[in-house]
Amino acid sequence: MNKQKVAVLGGGIQGICVALALAKDPRYIIHLIDKNKSLLQETSLINEGKIHLGFVYALDDTFQTAERMLHDGLSFAPTLEYLVGHKIDWGRISSSRFEYLVSQHSMVGKDLLLEYYHKINDCYQTLKDDDLLHYLGNRLDSLLPPLEVAGLDNFGEIKAGVVTEEKSVNTIKLRRILLEAVSASTSIHTETDCLISHIRRDVSGFRLTGEKSHAAWQENFDIVVNCLWTGRLQLDQQMGMLPDFKWIYRKKYRLLAMLPTELQWLKSYTIVQGQFGDLVNYETSQETYLSWYPSCMKGLSHEVTPPKSWSEEADQEQIIRESLTSLNRIFPGIEMARVLNLSSGVIFARGKTDISDVESELHTRFEQRV
Structure with missing residues (x-):
């Protein structure tokens, strides 16, 4: 043949x-x-590795993004295991649970966010018994465990927190x-x-x-x-095959750091809803992922290819300093973290405007094509 x-x-x-x-x-x-x-x-490689279940897309009031993210998130691990031909020890390469921290500057109110998260969990109940699906090796009863965010009173600018079962995978190990x-x-x-x-x-x-x-x-x-x-x-x-929608490239940095000893109890967090940041504790790794969107996002382009100037690194000391200073408002003491690596990647998505725009298509993903 x-x-x-x-x-x-x-x-x-x-x-x-x-x-x-x-x-x-x-x-x-x-x-x-x-x-x-x-x-x-x-x-x-240069991203937080979050296996999304829809929680971060609360600005999509059609709920179509959450529905798609939920099904795709439950399909991720089974698909990867099929492709590599064996079971994967997801616990060895996964982060702690993500705890969503609601900023006092959130673009969506606390009550609406909580309502959205519970709607995601209700949708999950219709999928959890499907034998073909699981979330990183686990078959969960609920995506919202009955737990409280530890140390919430110690966080600045945060008015509420929700513990979820959402996790990241360590992209280096994957x-x-x-x-x-x-x-x-x-x-x-x-x-x-x-x-x-x-x-x-x-x-x-x-x-x-x-x-x-x-x-x-x-x-x-x-x-x-x-x-x-x-x-x-x-x-x-x-080939005459440009997409029929507007697109946007974004150049975004991330930090890998060693946290100060007094902050090594921290879990994984996404601060919502808006231009905030993430902290990811991979548990089996000493490196913690850090990102603060306004400091780490260093380029927007609508061209066919991103500008050649993006191959040049931005002022790394400034990115590190501004990111840690901003994160320190949420997690006091984190400005003393020791940064081990700063790297950037380019994000491509359907959309015209950045996430600061409530109407931006970046807040939806259900029309994205593979």
């Missing part, structure tokens, strides 16, 4: 998952192509699991340090051209799956 040759462009989590799915079909030989020297290096699965597949050939600049259709399929290890490169494929992130629209445009 002649196998079809498939190019999967982009070695982030979407590209890797597509490659692993195709590898289960003997009709395909897959070339997983990425511009970096190794896979899973950019935004798929990366290892995914790369092991790619390496174990005899159907996947990895092409790293390979930047694709052009695509065109020909009689036999598609021809890709670009550079590999700074040398000219081209190759023909029967099928091309475009899983790129910042470079996706550039190739889509060459």
